[in-house]
Amino acid sequence: MRHRLLAAALALAVATPALAQDAATPPKRKSAKEIIDAAPASAWRDLDPANTLYMELPAGRVVIELAPGFAPEHVANIKALAKGGFWDGLAIYRSQDNFVVQWGDADGDDKAKAKPFPAGARDHLPAEFTRSDKGVRFDRLPDADGWAPEVGFIDGFPAARDPKAGKAWIAHCYGVVGAGRNNAPDSSLGAELYAIIGQAPRALDHQLSVVGRVVKGMELLSVVPRGPDPMGFYEKPEQRAPIVSVKLASDVPVAERTPLQLLRTDSQAFRDATEARRNRVDDFYTVPAGHIDLCNVALPVRTPPKG
Incomplete structure (x- = not known):
C-alpha cells in the first residue's frame, strides 16, 4: 500500500507542472478566415x-x-x-x-x-453627397479616422458619419x-x-x-x-x-x-473577424497593430452553400 501511495504521489508531482503550463497557455486565437468560415447562416444576407x-x-x-x-x-x-x-x-x-x-x-x-x-x-439629378443619419443603423468601428468623426458600416457599405451635422456618407x-x-x-x-x-x-x-x-x-x-x-x-x-x-x-x-451572399456587418461573426484583423497574432504578425482602417475591413462575400 505504501509503495502504491508513493508511486501515485510521484506521478502527481510529474503531471502538475505540465497541467500548470497548459492552464497558463492561452487558447489559440482563430483567424479571420476561420471565423468567417464558421459564421452561421443567419450572419449572411443575400444580394x-x-x-x-x-x-x-x-x-x-x-x-x-x-x-x-x-x-x-x-x-x-x-x-x-x-x-x-x-x-x-x-x-x-x-x-x-x-x-x-x-x-x-x-x-x-x-x-x-x-x-x-x-x-x-432623367437628364438632371440633385447632388446626393450625404444622407441623414437619423434612424440609421450604424455599425461603428472604434478606430480613429483622419477623414471623419466616426466610421463604420451602414447597409453593409463602408461609411463615415458626422453626428453633430447629422450626416453620413459612403467612404471612397x-x-x-x-x-x-x-x-x-x-x-x-x-x-x-x-x-x-x-x-x-x-x-x-x-x-x-x-x-x-x-x-x-x-x-x-x-x-x-x-x-x-x-x-x-x-x-x-x-x-x-x-x-x-x-x-x-x-x-x-x-x-x-x-448567387452571392454578404456577411452582415451587424453580426457577431463580422465583429469577431474584424477584431481578428485588428489584432493579428500568429507566426508572422509578431506585434498586434491594435488598429484597423475602415477601408481595410473587407466585406466577406461567398457563394451560398448548396442544400
Missing part, C-alpha cells in the same frame, strides 16, 4: 437582384451592389439606364493608375455624338462606385460611373454621389491597361475596354445570375 448590376466585359462579369439608401435618385436613374441598354456597346474610357477606372459614353459631352438616354432616364474605399460629375455639384446623372482601383482617395468623400460598390469582379477592373497621364483618359477609341452590356440582375434569368 438583392433588384439592387444589383451585372456589367459584362469580354473577360467576365463585374457584380455591383447599388446603394439606394445613400443616392436614391441616382440609383433610380441607373436602373432606368440599365433597363434601356444605355451602356451596352460603350466602354471603359479611363484608367488612372492608383485611382479609378471610369466608364460610360466617351462622347457624352458632344451633343452631336452623344448616345441618347433611353425612355425613363477600394471597389466603391460613384457618379462622375463636372464642377457643378448637381451635374452627375449616373451615366458616367467610376470605381476606385487604388488606395482609398478619401478626400473625395462627400464630394460626389456614391451609388454602390463592386462585390465581385474587381480583378477584371483593376487590370484594365492604364491610360496616359495626367488623368488616364485614352487618346484613341481603340484603346478603350469595351462593355458588352450592363443589366439589373433582376432582369437576368435566375439560372444566369451570380
